Amino acid sequence: MLRVTGRHFCQLLREMDNLHSQMRFGFPKMRSPSMVVTEYDRSGAVLLYRSCRHGLSHYLMGQLLQIAKDFYNLTLNVEVVKEESQDLTYCTTFKLDFDNAGFVKEMQEQCASFHRPYLSDFTLGKLFMFFPFGLVLDPDLRVRLAGERILQLLGKDLLGSEFLEHFTIQRPHIRFSWDAIKVFQSVTWEVQSTKLPERSTRSNSLDTVSETPLRRGSSQAPWSSQQSSLTSFRGLLLKGQMYILKENNIALFLCMPLLNNLVEMRETGLFLNDLAMHDLSREMVLKGWDHCSRLQILYEQQEKCSERLEDAHVRRQKAKARGDDLLYSMLPRQVADNLRQGKGAEATCQTFNEVSVLFAEVCLAAGSDTLGAMDLMKTVNDIYKLLDHATDQYSVFKVETVGGVYMVVGGAPEYQPDHCAQVAALALHMLMEVVEAHIHNLRIGIHVGPVAAGVVGLKMPRYCLFGDTVNTASRMQTNGKAGRIQVSERCVPVLERFQFSTSFRGKMQIKGKGEMNTYWLEGRDPSAPSLATPKPSINTNTTTTITTPDNDHHDDDDDDDHDDNTTQPNGDTDGPEHVVDAVEKREEDEGKEEEEGEGKEEEEGEGKEEDENKEKEEEEKEVKEEEKE
Structure with missing residues (x-):
């Protein structure tokens, strides 16, 4: 350049x-x-x-x-x-x-x-025919002559007045004076009128075009309104050159209006015929209009692209949230975050001196083999939904589900001082959920002890627990009864501190452990503070009931007849109550309904027989009367 x-x-x-x-x-x-x-x-x-x-x-x-x-x-x-x-x-x-x-x-x-005499007499009037916006200034900086168009726009008061009364200097950035004009003759000047052109009001009153340029639909380019507001207040902008005629001691300002598009031209009260043909004023206005139209189209395209990007970002955030929820349901949050940071599976391995392990199993009766696969899967899935809803309300972690077995741990991987109470409250809550859904075949076992925990596997990583505590908790569940919660002796002192009530079941022969003192978890004092964090309930629409197996392999427990009051696990009832009583009461109610139904059927049968006898007697009377006749 x-x-x-x-x-x-x-x-x-x-x-x-x-x-x-x-x-x-x-x-x-x-x-x-x-x-x-x-x-x-x-x-x-x-x-x-x-x-x-x-x-x-x-x-x-x-x-x-x-x-x-x-x-x-x-x-x-x-x-x-x-x-x-x-x-x-x-x-x-x-x-x-x-x-x-x-x-x-x-x-x-x-x-x-x-000084060559090519032209005889070339007056300033003829000069202003080529420059209709030109001005003539004297050394006092007063306007002596002006072009026809600028007089139409700014009025006849322009003549004889000081230049700075009607214009401000935009470029160059100097103090306006006669000496400055002498120095800056080779520099482009830009001046701006300090008042709106008179013709702009008349042209706007005659013009019925919308004030908003290039509006398409509901979208509007941000620069359109900005340009409109700027031109509404800036007046007329003139660009040209100051030139001093030494012979006449005057300064000529040969200029043209600086317009960006048709909208600005209309707002200043100008028309295309007002612009000179020898300069690029007309081309600039028309090209500016075409340029704004192109910018409007590009703006709309970019606006649609931005909307698509925003939608994609929202979908990505939702997908990420779903992925995080799925990941945190498979792995503890702390462990999953460590794996995300690039740490190996070995970094997730930990040993815990004491945790609480819970096993819950849906006991399938012998007759369940006759159920269809879809019905069986639906029933088990509905039960697991209830258990998941209960688990989410306590500070525990769901380890896995294998078949009909549901495993939960409290106190790992994040230590909880009340982990045993959290797990026990969860167990009571589980029984309450399944009983309300007419399911009476859940068996639960709990044990407290040390474990080792960590992530196992690369293709499908799983958070696993290892140690004798896991085996003992599993034995507590398998040696329990449907609708009951069996806990080990080690759990009892901890549970009593948190106002849970237990009852001694007896000495049980546990595989791999020998004889162990086991206890039933009965309930919790309702005056004790709740351990759950309430969350919205779910509707599983569970109606299928799997019959509890009749051949329970633990028939030696006849010491379950207690006078204890029952309670719900969250302590919302009026008094502590035996959880099994709810199951037995429901069974008694069903038995009474069956007996009442059978009695009604017998009464209905007897009534039918009496009606039939009456009909026979009436028929015999009619026959005898006919014979007499």
Whole structure:
């Protein structure tokens, strides 16, 4: 760009401000410096450099030296004449020594060509036919003459008034004066009217076009409303060149309106016929309209793309949440997070001095083999839904389900000081859930002791427990009864501290352990604080009941007839109560209903027989009467 900016080095310096002015459209936030050639002769020039940044003058000196050497093959000498600060602007005056004879000769030839009598009388009136927005200023900076179009827009009051009463200087950033016009003749000027054009009101009243440009559907490009609001308040923006006629001691401002699109042109009260044909004003307006239309289409496309990205992000978050829920249901959160961080399975292995292990099994009767596979799976699945709902309300972790066996641990992998109470409360809650769903075949066992735990497997990692405690808890369950909770002797002291009630079952022969004292978990004092965290209940629509096996292999327990009051595991009832009583009471109610049904059937049968006898007697009477007749 610098190679084609000026034929001579001095021309390059004079065009730098104009070059920065064009670059600001591509870099709207750029705070460009200003460089103006105030004097020039055959041996060099004087350059005025102004910038809002301090300390860049030496950087500019290096650039000028290199440009003069590489592009113009000149030897340049730079000298700082003066440095000062004005209104937060740092000004530096440079004396540039270089061979400037070519530029001076060209300028002298241009001045000589102006005096050639090609045209006889070319008045300012004829000049304003080509520049209908032009202005003529005197040394007092008053407007003496103006073009036809700008007078139509701003009114006749413009003539004879001071220039700064109607306009503000946008570029260059200087104090407006006659001397400044002399210095900045080679720089592009931009001025803005301080009031709205008069024709804009009339054109808006006659125009029925919508105030919102390029609206499609419900979407609107953000720049459309912004441009509309800006043009509504900024007035008319003129861009051109200030040129002094020394013979007449006046300054010409040859300019044209700066418009971005048809909307701005309409808001300023202009029409296409008001714009000159020899410049690019019309092309800029029409291209700006076409550019806005293209931007509107691109904006709508990007808006749809953003909506798709937002939807994809929401779906991704939901999928991630589902994946996390599934992962945390298979592995403890702490263990899963360690694996996510790249830690090996060995890092998850731990030993625990004391945890509580619970086994619960759905006892399938011998007749369940005749059930269909789908019915059996549905029933077991419904039971597991109830157990999962109960498990979620306590500080425990569901280890696994194998067949009809449901395994839970408390106190691992995160230690809980009340792990035994949490597991016991969960067991009572499980029984309550299944009883309410008309299921009476759940058998539960609990034991407390040390275990080793960790993740096993790579393809399908599982959190597993190892140790004799797991085996003993499993034996407590397999040697228990349906609808009962059997606990080991080691659990009893801990449970009593948390106001649980237990009853001694007796000495049981446990496989691999010999004789062990076992206990039934009966309930908990309702005045004790709840251990559960209430969550919304679920509807499983469970109606299928699997009959409890008749051939229970533990018939030697006849000491289960206790007068204890029953209680629900969360302590919401009026008094402690035996959990099995609820099951037995439900069975007694069903038996009474069956007996009542049988009695009703017998009564109905007897009633039918009496009716039949009456009918026979009536028929016999009718026959006898017919015989008599």
